[in-house]
Amino acid sequence: MRIFVTGASGWIGSAVVPELISAGHQVLGLARSDASAQAVADLGAEVLRGDLDDTDVLRAGALDSDGVIHLAFVVPSVTEAATRTDATAIQTFATSLAGSGKPLVISGATLVTPGRPATERDELVPAGPIAARITNMRAALAAADSGVRTCLVMLPRSVHGQGERHGFIPQLITAARAKGVCGYIGDGASRWPAVHVKDAARLYRLAIEHAPAGAVLNAVGDEGVPTRDIVETIGRHLNLPARSMPAEEFEGMLVRLLSTDMPASSTITQDLLSWKPTHPGLIEDIEQGHYFT
Numbered sequence: 001m002r003i004f005v006t007g008a009s010g011w012i013g014s015a016v017v018p019e020l021i022s023a024g025h026q027v028l029g030l031a032r033s034d035a036s037a038q039a040v041a042d043l044g045a046e047v048l049r050g051d052l053d054d055t056d057v058l059r060a061g062a063l064d065s066d067g068v069i070h071l072a073f074v075v076p077s078v079t080e081a082a083t084r085t086d087a088t089a090i091q092t093f094a095t096s097l098a099g100s101g102k103p104l105v106i107s108g109a110t111l112v113t114p115g116r117p118a119t120e121r122d123e124l125v126p127a128g129p130i131a132a133r134i135t136n137m138r139a140a141l142a143a144a145d146s147g148v149r150t151c152l153v154m155l156p157r158s159v160h161g162q163g164e165r166h167g168f169i170p171q172l173i174t175a176a177r178a179k180g181v182c183g184y185i186g187d188g189a190s191r192w193p194a195v196h197v198k199d200a201a202r203l204y205r206l207a208i209e210h211a212p213a214g215a216v217l218n219a220v221g222d223e224g225v226p227t228r229d230i231v232e233t234i235g236r237h238l239n240l241p242a243r244s245m246p247a248e249e250f251e252g253m254l255v256r257l258l259s260t261d262m263p264a265s266s267t268i269t270q271d272l273l274s275w276k277p278t279h280p281g282l283i284e285d286i287e288q289g290h291y292f293t
Helices: 013-022 034-042 055-063 080-097 128-146 168-179 197-210 227-238 253-259 267-273 282-287
Strands: 002-006 026-031 046-049 067-070 103-109 149-155 158-160 182-184 191-196 215-218 222-226 242-244
Touching (some): 013 197, 026 034, 034 046, 067 197, 080 128, 103 128, 128 149, 149 197, 158 282, 168 253, 182 227
Parallel strands (some): 067 103, 149 215
């Protein structure tokens, strides 16, 4: 297949593109800058210059391909402008592929279901800080009614691995170094789902190849890692104490992420696509030390 990938030079895209190519697919990667274009070319993909605001470019990429994997997102992801751009991009892909039966894989985020792990069968209710993104996910799934083999890959809070520089683990490390202490909120029992970036990449490939229309897939390796375990592991490597800290000591999304229990299951996904995470889990990955070099 010839697959159009947005976000091809990003953290997840840089794992997805080689995974696709190694399986025999051709990749057309969207790149908005010279640096991104070079990164995409270095991965072995063809480059299409443009960005998410250029619907003509997005349409051309979709029509020139056998399927689309949409990874890119304008940051910061909580802004109204970013979610509006994402909605327009998804609509452009859905319209371009309508009636073709071609696959459209959209990235989402695992849900929060109080009292139990989230599953692939939980209803996508637009609520909370990512309500607008959930609305976009629902719109993507609706494209299945127009003859598009659309599905969602729901990413957990941590997509980890060697080379990660901007996710929540690096943010925790940066905060700990600045404060001289590694902090969690409350008793640290709140849990993060996580997945190794190479396991996530394999799921994207399986999704574009085999996922049925309307499928929701949870890209989860670790169902839920207690934040206290994460913080204490970081503390050992930094030789800093780990302790509970007031929520006011943290900034941005870290407050919610450290205080909300949000485990998620991938049992349905694993059964549906014969996908099984094989790379190191989050704690094992942190223990390898590459986050601290």
